[in-house]
Amino acid sequence: MAEITIEVVRRERVGKSDSRRLRRADLIPAVLYGAGREPVSIQVPRRVLTDSFKEGGHENRIFLLKLGGTDQTRHAMIRELQLDPIDHRIVHVDxxxxxxxxxxxxxxxxxxxxxxxxxxxxxxxxDFVTREIEVECMPSAIPHEVKVEVSSLRVGDHLEMGAVQLPDGVTYLGSPEVVVASVKHARMEVVETPAAEGAPVAAAATAPAEPEVIQRGKKEEAKES
Known part of the structure; x- marks a missing residue:
């Protein structure tokens, strides 16, 4: 995956008001951290960053950040994107x-x-069980994806990570027994057939029993009177 070069500018001021000012100017507030160094607040041109995503997204992409006005460069990866919940525009980058x-x-x-x-x-x-795995490799060897061949699977078979061929230089960090995919029997749905209209209902035959008792009671009351 080719690296993307972006020129960034160090931010002298931080805070919500300054971040809003940057976004109005079509800039994205960001922070650069890691590698045992202090975090640095920077700003990134929105269009340059979003255009870079069109070349294959941002996941695992390597960026070469050039600090404007200097000859300093740093390789970096995006660890977090914060999006606006309404318009889904990028509001901050780590x-x-x-x-x-x-x-x-x-x-x-x-x-x-x-x-x-x-x-x-x-x-x-x-059944596609595991869709993402954690691996370790050199930055230049990060695969865009890992392809898994499943043509040979029969009903009742499953494929574990231990049988998956990874690219050279890439090490899987999970359990080899993790199931990637399996083939199961199709479930047979049992559909109950509704009773035909007009079919006799057992409860209906006994329904008049109580009214008859009531009627007999009324006749007896009439005789007593």
Whole structure:
């Protein structure tokens, strides 16, 4: 994944009012932290940042931040994006410094490839259980996704992470027994057939019993009078 170069400016003032001022000027307040150094408040051009997302999103993308007016540069990754709850525009960005000669831990999406034999031939159902994993690798080796072949799965089979082939230089950090996908039997739904109209109902035959008792009681009262 190619790195994106963005020129940033150090923020001398911080706070809600200054952040609102930056957003009105189409700038995004941000912070750069990590690698054992003090956090630095910066501002990023909104258009430059959002345009970079069109080239494959921001997840696990490496940015080269150039501090305006200096020759200082820092490699970084986005660790958090804060969005406005109404218009979903970016309101703040957290960048984390990374060193290109040190491994990083990132989360990577899994992508299934192929149609399982049990689905295509036996009418089974594919259950995609684990869609994201945590891996460790050098920044230059971060995969965009990990492809998982599932064509050979039959009904009743499942695939665990221990059997997934990862790209060179990428180490999976979870349990090898984590299930990625499985093929299950299709469930048969039992539909109850409603009773036909006009069918006799047992309770209906006994319904008049109480009124008859009442009527007999009235006749007896009449005789006594």
């Amino acid at each position: 960048f984390q410094r990374i060193l290109m000669d040190q491994k990083v831990r990132v989360k990577v999406h899994l992508e299934l490839e192929g149609v399982p034999h049990g689905v295509k031939t036996d009418g089974g159902i594919l």
